[in-house]
Amino acid sequence: MSDVLYDKVRAVELRDGTVRLLDQRVLPGTLRYETYTGAAEVARAITAMVVRGAPAIGVAAAYGAVLAVTEAYARAPREWRAAAAPDLALLRNSRPTAVNLGWALDVMERAMREVGEGSPVPIVEAAARRLHEEDIAANRRMGAFGAALLPPAARVLTHCNTGALATGGYGTALGIVRAAAAKGGISMVYADETRPWLQGARLTAWELVQEGLPVTVIADSAAGALLRSGAIAAVLVGADRIAANGDTANKIGTYGLSVLARHHGVPFYVAAPISTIDPAARGGDDIPIEERAAAEVLSCQGVAHSPVGARAWNPVFDVTPAALIDALITERGVVERPDTDRIARLLSQPVPARQGARSP
Numbered sequence: 001m002s003d004v005l006y007d008k009v010r011a012v013e014l015r016d017g018t019v020r021l022l023d024q025r026v027l028p029g030t031l032r033y034e035t036y037t038g039a040a041e042v043a044r045a046i047t048a049m050v051v052r053g054a055p056a057i058g059v060a061a062a063y064g065a066v067l068a069v070t071e072a073y074a075r076a077p078r079e080w081r082a083a084a085a086p087d088l089a090l091l092r093n094s095r096p097t098a099v100n101l102g103w104a105l106d107v108m109e110r111a112m113r114e115v116g117e118g119s120p121v122p123i124v125e126a127a128a129r130r131l132h133e134e135d136i137a138a139n140r141r142m143g144a145f146g147a148a149l150l151p152p153a154a155r156v157l158t159h160c161n162t163g164a165l166a167t168g169g170y171g172t173a174l175g176i177v178r179a180a181a182a183k184g185g186i187s188m189v190y191a192d193e194t195r196p197w198l199q200g201a202r203l204t205a206w207e208l209v210q211e212g213l214p215v216t217v218i219a220d221s222a223a224g225a226l227l228r229s230g231a232i233a234a235v236l237v238g239a240d241r242i243a244a245n246g247d248t249a250n251k252i253g254t255y256g257l258s259v260l261a262r263h264h265g266v267p268f269y270v271a272a273p274i275s276t277i278d279p280a281a282r283g284g285d286d287i288p289i290e291e292r293a294a295a296e297v298l299s300c301q302g303v304a305h306s307p308v309g310a311r312a313w314n315p316v317f318d319v320t321p322a323a324l325i326d327a328l329i330t331e332r333g334v335v336e337r338p339d340t341d342r343i344a345r346l347l348s349q350p351v352p353a354r355q356g357a358r359s360p
Contacts, residue, residue, distance in 0.1 A: 006182060007178060009163070011166075012059045012132070013063075018036060018037050020036075021042075021051045025048070028205070036064075042063070042064030043064060043087070043091045049197070052199070057101045058103060058104035059135060059168045061094070063128050063132075064087075065088060065105060066128050070121050071087070073119060073120055097287065131168075136168045139172060139175040142175055143175035145334050146334075151185075153185065154180065155232055156235070157189075157227070158189060158192065161194075162175075162271065166238065172239075173269075174236075186213065187214065190216050190218055193217055227260050227261060228264055232266050234266065237250055237268075241281065242277045243282060243322075245282060246342070247281075247284030247321055248270050248328075249317045249320075251316070253318070254317075254318055254320050267326045268320075274330055289315050290315070291316065292316055293314065322337075322338050322339055325338055
């Protein structure tokens with residue numbers, strides 16, 4: 001059975017000179033696409049979490065850069081690079097933790113430097129579309145590598161959303177689920193609800209239901225009991241930034257899952273593209289952790305559930321030490337027990353011609 005069967009959702013598109021985003025704030029109750037004609041609008045959409053997930057943010061930023069260049073060339077055809085710079089800066093600062101955002105804009109700026117005479121728009125648009133296509137291809141390779149690690153009829157636990165909604169398509173950790181399911185290798189996906197935005201309960205569950213894959217939503221606080229029961233073959237999570245030593249920033253609650261998984265002897269796998277690795281961050285302490293408004297914790301969908309006067313601490317991410325990660329799954333292969341040396345070797349390797357390789 002082809003894994004294309006389980007690859008129907010797209011969260012980010014460049015269509016007719018506009019950026020089209022599936023509004024993830026209103027799923028699953030409402031299926032709504034928002035259309036943006038300017039780069040500043042795309043930056044605000046990224047900040048407001050219309051689109052989220054590190055790879056998807058990177059793709060959205062790349063398409064936002066296309067809008068920035070298009071508008072700048074129309075206003076100042078001789079000075080379009082300088083004219084586009086403020087919008088590119090807005091995009092770069094829209095979310096601080098997801099390293100894919102800056103990586104994607106670096107790719108776009110390299111494409112801009114290659115432009116000679118004439119309009120830059122076709123060149124930067126081609127670069128953005130290529131980046132999007134390469135993200136989907138990388139996710140498919142990741143899926144195949146990760147699926148090979150799972151036993152038959154596996155029951156897995158996920159946190160947050162790591163599927164097509166969080167990427168250019170197919171997904172990272174959920175890409176592994178898709179690849180395994182295509183071979184009959186998934187009997188159940190348990191999805192943490194993922195407070196406070198409920199990306200697991202709203203988005204992961206929605207994706208899997210859309211594609212006919214089995215899903216059970218659990219409260220975040222139920223994960224320990226589930227792992228203790230012996231029902232789970234592996235924990236599969238994504239990443240927003242991976243340091244040079246393998247420490248990994250992901251949605252808040254991931255670190256706690258890694259501790260529980262290690263205590264109960266359950267493999268803990270991180271699935272992420274190479275673009276998520278930040279060699280400039282030596283360890284987890286070098287990764288900036290975004291904090292958002294207290295209202296996200298003190299209320300739900302605009303309805304307050306905490307008393308007036310209560311405060312909230314709302315870090316969006318936490319850092320899982322590399323020592324608690326059994327394997328990092330990338331498009332270049334599987335890195336068991338990631339550390340500084342293994343990450344460095346991974347970054348020096350080309351994309352493998354065939355799947356199934358493991359990095360040392």
